[in-house]
Amino acid sequence: MRISKLSLAVLALVISASAAQAQTNNASITATATVQTPINVIGAQALNFGNVFPGVNKTVAATDLTNAGRFDVTGQASTPVTLSFTLPATLSSGANTMPIDTYTGVHADNVAQTGGTAFNPVTGASPTLSATGGLFVWVGARVVPATNQAQGVYTANVTMTVVY
Amino acid sequence: MKLLSWSVIGMALLGAALPPVVGAQGKPLTVTGVRGVTFGAVFPGVPRVISRTDPANSGQFDIKGPNRSDVLLTFVLPLTMTGPAGAQLPLAFGSSDAGYSQAQSIGSQVGFDPKQPFTAALPNNGRASVFLGATANPTANQRAGAYTATITMTVTVLP
Numbered sequence: 001m002r003i004s005k006l007s008l009a010v011l012a013l014v015i016s017a018s019a020a021q022a023q024t025n026n027a028s029i030t031a032t033a034t035v036q037t038p039i040n041v042i043g044a045q046a047l048n049f050g051n052v053f054p055g056v057n058k059t060v061a062a063t064d065l066t067n068a069g070r071f072d073v074t075g076q077a078s079t080p081v082t083l084s085f086t087l088p089a090t091l092s093s094g095a096n097t098m099p100i101d102t103y104t105g106v107h108a109d110n111v112a113q114t115g116g117t118a119f120n121p122v123t124g125a126s127p128t129l130s131a132t133g134g135l136f137v138w139v140g141a142r143v144v145p146a147t148n149q150a151q152g153v154y155t156a157n158v159t160m161t162v163v164y
Numbered sequence: 165m166k167l168l169s170w171s172v173i174g175m176a177l178l179g180a181a182l183p184p185v186v187g188a189q190g191k192p193l194t195v196t197g198v199r200g201v202t203f204g205a206v207f208p209g210v211p212r213v214i215s216r217t218d219p220a221n222s223g224q225f226d227i228k229g230p231n232r233s234d235v236l237l238t239f240v241l242p243l244t245m246t247g248p249a250g251a252q253l254p255l256a257f258g259s260s261d262a263g264y265s266q267a268q269s270i271g272s273q274v275g276f277d278p279k280q281p282f283t284a285a286l287p288n289n290g291r292a293s294v295f296l297g298a299t300a301n302p303t304a305n306q307r308a309g310a311y312t313a314t315i316t317m318t319v320t321v322l323p
Contacts, residue, residue, distance in 0.1 A: 023321035027195040033203035164207035
């Protein structure tokens with residue numbers, strides 16, 4: 001009988017130990033993402049007014065493939081992007097300035113501007129990159145030299161920002 | 165002596181019959197990864213948020229355990245996803261990015277912080293689900309390609 005009591009006690013300990021066993025389990029899932037091609041923008045061609053005469057306004061159209069400013073964009077194929085611009089109000093030559101206004105823009109999926117879409121650079125645009133991930137953007141404008149505009153070379157920066 | 169024999173046999177049976185994890189009601193605890201957190205296409209410099217209520221892209225775990233028992237939920241949350249050539253894409257979990265649902269319904273969740281242990285009660289049928297959202301924060305020059313990470317949830321039945 002003494003042995004039986006001992007065995008019951010052992011059994012109780014076993015059961016107790018089993019009941020106190022940690023009841024834990026786990027599982028895993030994955031997090032996945034596919035990062036698209038980063039956007040790359042280059043200033044491919046300057047907006048060039050050439051010779052300008054005092055008192056004579058001069059306009060370069062965005063459709064002027066020779067003189068319009070051009071940006072080349074590459075990124076993820078067939079993906080919408082947003083274009084925004086920082087547009088100067090004047091060109092500078094040392095301390096002298098010359099007004100620039102009436103900005104115009106065209107974007108197209110080819111460098112020949114075939115099938116291009118006109119837009120206003122002041123408000124920007126939301127085109128879609130081509131099937132190969134390309135986009136070409138042209139910018140034109142008008143300069144307004146004063147009748148007493150000082151001679152010189154006038155420049156300013158036009159900046160285009162592209163985001164997905 | 166006869167009692168002793170029964171005791172030994174009883175102990176042997178007990179040892180043989182114990183499943184790996186058994187609850188107080190004798191119901192095993194199981195945790196299943198049902199669905200991963202899917203960010204899909206992500207653009208450099210553009211954060212992508214997946215809500216825990218997103219039925220297609222949120223992560224989901226299912227729990228089966230002892231009826232009406234309390235369980236403790238803890239996560240192993242990665243800080244980044246790993247992509248091509250070991251590139252890292254930062255990953256963040258907000259204070260309400262996890263949701264617990266006794267009804268196993270994405271439309272009926274109690275939000276909680278997956279970065280902190282969370283105690284929940286299993287319902288009468290012992291089944292529940294946990295949904296998980298997250299935010300991917302690709303850098304502006306994030307390398308293109310596929311990124312993955314592993315999220316683990318551990319469930320412990322509380323005594």
